[in-house]
Amino acid sequence: MTDLATRSIDRTALLPVALRNDFPILSEEVGDHQPLAFLDNAASTQRPRQVIDALSGVYERTYANVHRGIHTLSELSTEQYETARHRVQRLINARQLHEVIFTSGTTASINTVARSWGDANLRAGDEVLLSVMEHHSNLVPWQQTAERTGAVLRHIPLTDDGRLDMEAFERLLTDRTKLVAVTAVSNTLGTINPVAEIIAKAHAAGALVLIDAAQSVPHLAVDVQALDVDFLAFSGHKMLGPSGVGVLYGKEALLDAMPPFLGGGSMINEVKLSSFTPAALPAKFEAGTPPIVPAIGMSAAIDYLQSVGLDAIHRHESELTRYAYDALSQIEGLRILGPAPEHRAGLVSFAFDRIHAHEFAQVLNDQFGVAVRAGHHCTQPLHAHLGIAASTRASFYLYNTLEEVDRLIEGVLAVQRMFAPQGRQRKRRKPDE
């Protein structure tokens, strides 16, 4: 254990290390033959054997297109695909099954709302309230919608410690605000936002709310009815499932009133040469062949997460995060982005003034086997606001261990030593002026 970890560890909060055996990839070596410590879970997660088996099981035994044929395999695939919808419904406690729309991911989910609901409901001068900490996928679709509709984008500013400035939020919330679209958990700062309060206040002001739940649904129990949220978007690959599948949850009345976004097969009731009538929910928003196998894999991932328990997962991640935060905060010259551990989910991003994030990611990988993200994490406006070009992010999940956090800390200290100024001089080839 690292000397920098002064705080006592609550080992009862940690999940059993044996759970790692479910994840074949975790026994891989990376870099210079180092055992892998995968701390890039906010970007994407790894899959347990149960999910991998579910995926290959479909391809080996039951695969066909869904909602099409009456042959055996089409019936089997359809049943599995629709079972996946049930699993998602139960996970987020949606009132209706058809309020769960499968998309290709969070980005597609948000774009569906921006294009369909946005184009149909936003007029010039209407306001959409976002925040400075949003991922590009919850900024750019609204910039595009604003361009088409003349709607105005406003942004909730941040407090000095990287939380939403709720007083400013209330000031920005007016009768012009038609939609508030914010993230539940910042993928860069780790901040857990007070979404229940945001939703209640937005509704009181007559605005709808879209929550980007890409970083929350995989880690925290989310109940869409208790929250009374209007739209919720998340991805399968950030919760032990495959890439290529995500979910758009929307309240039935809203989805019913929205025009279809993508046109094509499945989303129709009847097609004539010059017109069509749309299908009912959820098919209306699932044009083309849907992400059949990824959705079935996501369903297996949900089963796995629920067998461990989302509350237990959250406790585990909180303990690792507190441990990492305490150790990192004692390293001189290191700036941790975002709030204190009690306001944050399972990730820590940091920056050094002298040493670029790439050096951390490279050396951590090569010498310590630690996979972290280096860059702007798709939050360029947030990095600009923080006055930095890039940061290094370690993000945790249920399979990470204290020992892996120790290797992260050791690696950070090693990078600091390695790139300390040493009065080096370049060999002169040409006369300097």
Place this chain on the structure above:
Amino acid sequence: MPSEEELYQEHILDHYEDPFHRGHLTSATHAHEDKNPLCGDVVRIELELNDDGKIKNVYFDGQGCVISQASASMLIEEMYGKTVDELKSFSAEDMLALYGPRLTPNRQKCCLLSWKVLQSAVHSPVNETED
């Protein structure tokens, strides 16, 4: 997979800590700046070109990782005093060879940022692109 000893060779760290012509060129006739959208690394290159097609002087400035900044210094040093034709025929492969250590595709982008900026800079007269 290259090891750190290969990736961060001594002469590369030397260029990082003691760069060639880092700064600005008041007599610049050409300049260009770009960033690597993946990581936010920035390089700006300012050139003074002669009427006879020679690079009379060249400076760079920027912000980013060791590879992006050291490679910029190495490139500027290499190109100083060369002709524009020589600059244009200096390929991406030449740049990677000049840098030395074998790089993974994502790190190649860091190394090639200054090369891309330089190739654009010779086509970007200062009075047209600036202000």
